Amino acid sequence: MLAHAFLAVVRANEHARRPAPADLVPLSCNEIQRLFITLVVQPLHNMAHRLGWSDWRRRDQERSRTSHYRRQAAQGAGRLPSCSSELPETRKAACEIDETARALRQLCPVRSLRSDEGGHRAMIPGRDHGFTDQGVSLMVSVSMESAEQAEQRLRxxxxxxxxxxxxxxxCFEESPADQPPALTRETLAVVRDQESWSRLVPLTQEGDGVERFGIFSFHFADQVDNSGFVGWLATHLKVELGTGVFVVCGSNRAHGGIYDYWGCPIDLLDQAIAVVRTLRVS
Known part of the structure; x- marks a missing residue:
C-alpha cells in the first residue's frame, strides 16, 4: 500500500504541474510504475526509447478511451462527444478507479490461480512476493529481476x-506409439511423440547405440520461485564440464511440488555432482 500511495502522490503532482497534451491520457499509476522500473530500477534502453514508448501507449489509450465513450454516448444520448474533455465526470472517476485497480495488480502480481472447493479461482498470498499456491512450488513462476538477482536466487x-x-x-528404452511401455517401480519417466514411447529405466543390457546416463534429481522446497533453474544449471555444467544434459520435470504436491530428473553421460556423473555441490554451498 505504501508503494501505491507513492504512485498516487506522483500522479497527482504530475497532473497539477504538467497537464497531459490533448492527444495523450494523463499519466496513470500504472504508467508511472512502468516508467520508474524501466528508467530507474532496471533500465534496458535509453531514456528517449522508453519515453517514446510511453507516449505511444498513452496516445493509443486516449484514442481507445475516446472511441469507447463516444460509442456509449451515441447509444444513450444520440450524440458523440468530440473529445475526452466532454466525457461525463462519473465516467472519468470510473476510469481513475480502473487505473488504481490495475496499478494494484501490477504491484501485487498474480503468480498462480487455483480452484477452491466451490470451483472459484482463488488467489493465495505468498510469503515472498505476489501470489503463489499455498504450500507448493509453482510449475512455472514469473518474476522480473536482474542477472545478479537471478544468480543469487537460483543459488x-x-x-x-x-x-x-x-x-x-x-538409459531410454523405446517402443512403438501403439505399444505403451509397462510402468514399473524402476521407471523414472515416460514421454512420447507421435511415433514412439521413450521410458527412462536402469540399463539391463548393453546394445549398439544405447546411451548410458547417470541420473540425479532435485525436489524443490515449497513456495520457491525456481524459474530459470534448468537453463542456469545446464549452463554451469556446460561451462565446467563441456557436457549437455537432459531434464525431465514432474510434480509431487505432497513433497513441495516440482521435481527434476537430470541426466548426463555416466562417465561425467561424479564431476557433475561435484559442480552441483559446489553451487549448493557457495
Missing part, C-alpha cells in the same frame, strides 16, 4: 532443494 534454490544421486546406469 538459494539449489541450496534448499533435496538432491538425490540415483545408483546405477540408466
Amino acid at each position: 538459494r534454490v539449489i541450496a534448499q532443494a533435496d538432491l538425490v544421486v540415483h545408483d546405477g546406469v540408466w
Whole structure:
C-alpha cells in the first residue's frame, strides 16, 4: 500500500504541474510504475526509447478511451462527444478507479490461480512476493529481476532443494506409439511423440547405440520461485564440464511440488555432482 500511495502522490503532482497534451491520457499509476522500473530500477534502453514508448501507449489509450465513450454516448444520448474533455465526470472517476485497480495488480502480481472447493479461482498470498499456491512450488513462476538477482536466487534454490544421486546406469528404452511401455517401480519417466514411447529405466543390457546416463534429481522446497533453474544449471555444467544434459520435470504436491530428473553421460556423473555441490554451498 505504501508503494501505491507513492504512485498516487506522483500522479497527482504530475497532473497539477504538467497537464497531459490533448492527444495523450494523463499519466496513470500504472504508467508511472512502468516508467520508474524501466528508467530507474532496471533500465534496458535509453531514456528517449522508453519515453517514446510511453507516449505511444498513452496516445493509443486516449484514442481507445475516446472511441469507447463516444460509442456509449451515441447509444444513450444520440450524440458523440468530440473529445475526452466532454466525457461525463462519473465516467472519468470510473476510469481513475480502473487505473488504481490495475496499478494494484501490477504491484501485487498474480503468480498462480487455483480452484477452491466451490470451483472459484482463488488467489493465495505468498510469503515472498505476489501470489503463489499455498504450500507448493509453482510449475512455472514469473518474476522480473536482474542477472545478479537471478544468480543469487537460483543459488538459494539449489541450496534448499533435496538432491538425490540415483545408483546405477540408466538409459531410454523405446517402443512403438501403439505399444505403451509397462510402468514399473524402476521407471523414472515416460514421454512420447507421435511415433514412439521413450521410458527412462536402469540399463539391463548393453546394445549398439544405447546411451548410458547417470541420473540425479532435485525436489524443490515449497513456495520457491525456481524459474530459470534448468537453463542456469545446464549452463554451469556446460561451462565446467563441456557436457549437455537432459531434464525431465514432474510434480509431487505432497513433497513441495516440482521435481527434476537430470541426466548426463555416466562417465561425467561424479564431476557433475561435484559442480552441483559446489553451487549448493557457495
